Amino acid sequence: MRKTNISIASLALLAVACGANLPPKELVDARAAYQAAAKGPAAQQTPADLHVAKQALDQAERSFNDDSDSPQTKDFSYVAIRKAQLAEATARASLAQKEREAAEREAQNLQGDALRQARNDLANTKSSLEKTQDQLAREKAAREAAEKQAAQAMADLQKIASVKQESRGMVITLSGSVLFPSNESNLLPGAMVKLNEVADALIKGNPDSNITIEGHTDSQGQRSYNMELGQKRADAVKTQLVARGVAADRIKTVGVGPDRPIADNKTAEGRANNRRVEIIVEPSKH
Numbered sequence: 001m002r003k004t005n006i007s008i009a010s011l012a013l014l015a016v017a018c019g020a021n022l023p024p025k026e027l028v029d030a031r032a033a034y035q036a037a038a039k040g041p042a043a044q045q046t047p048a049d050l051h052v053a054k055q056a057l058d059q060a061e062r063s064f065n066d067d068s069d070s071p072q073t074k075d076f077s078y079v080a081i082r083k084a085q086l087a088e089a090t091a092r093a094s095l096a097q098k099e100r101e102a103a104e105r106e107a108q109n110l111q112g113d114a115l116r117q118a119r120n121d122l123a124n125t126k127s128s129l130e131k132t133q134d135q136l137a138r139e140k141a142a143r144e145a146a147e148k149q150a151a152q153a154m155a156d157l158q159k160i161a162s163v164k165q166e167s168r169g170m171v172i173t174l175s176g177s178v179l180f181p182s183n184e185s186n187l188l189p190g191a192m193v194k195l196n197e198v199a200d201a202l203i204k205g206n207p208d209s210n211i212t213i214e215g216h217t218d219s220q221g222q223r224s225y226n227m228e229l230g231q232k233r234a235d236a237v238k239t240q241l242v243a244r245g246v247a248a249d250r251i252k253t254v255g256v257g258p259d260r261p262i263a264d265n266k267t268a269e270g271r272a273n274n275r276r277v278e279i280i281v282e283p284s285k286h
Helices: 002-020 027-039 047-066 071-160 189-205 223-244 269-275
Strands: 162-166 169-177 210-214 252-257 274-279
Touching: 027 071, 027 274, 047 071, 071 189, 162 252, 169 189, 210 223, 223 252, 223 269, 223 274
Parallel strands: 210 252
Antiparallel strands: 162 169, 169 274, 210 274
């Protein structure tokens, strides 16, 4: 019975001794505060402040180990808590500042890129505009030159033939008596000169337009003969124009014969007017 009482007393003393060695709440909080700071950004951002916090915690630990009941342990623990909190707060503030500076640099870089892009776009637009203006100026000059050339060609034609504008195009009328002997399709020497002038004018003023050559006669004689004569005369005119340089694939010929008179075939003057060749220059498709 006495042995049992001794054991119980020993356990009680052990329990009292263990209770006396438990750290105070302040030291426990100081340890937790330091662990939190050490696991946070302080280790990278503010290692010196974290070191100071560790020294403060070590001082509190030594005080507790030297005298677990010493009130200084709580004071040292409180200081250690504040040092750890300061290290963590300073680290987070430093990290936030660095992030803000990085964001500002990124924003400046983006603004710089945007400004450079805007300048490049402006330069490209200016260059494109200048090219467009140059192109328009060249096109205007070419158009004016073409119009001037066409006007000169028209003036040249009007000196050697009757020229008028109709819905089917520009109609150049040459008298049959000027081009051919009576009832023949061989060109007179003087006709070749005139047709050469017509060809030059067509090449200069209407280089791309299609051309139709119509051979017309009066109504005397058989119609079949006149139709054939009109075709041969149209072909003869084409041959001369092509020889002078007009592209053959631009020209087609039609023998109209007596079918489209422009004057009365009952008079000599009317019949002379009906004996003609018409060169029709179609309107340009451009």
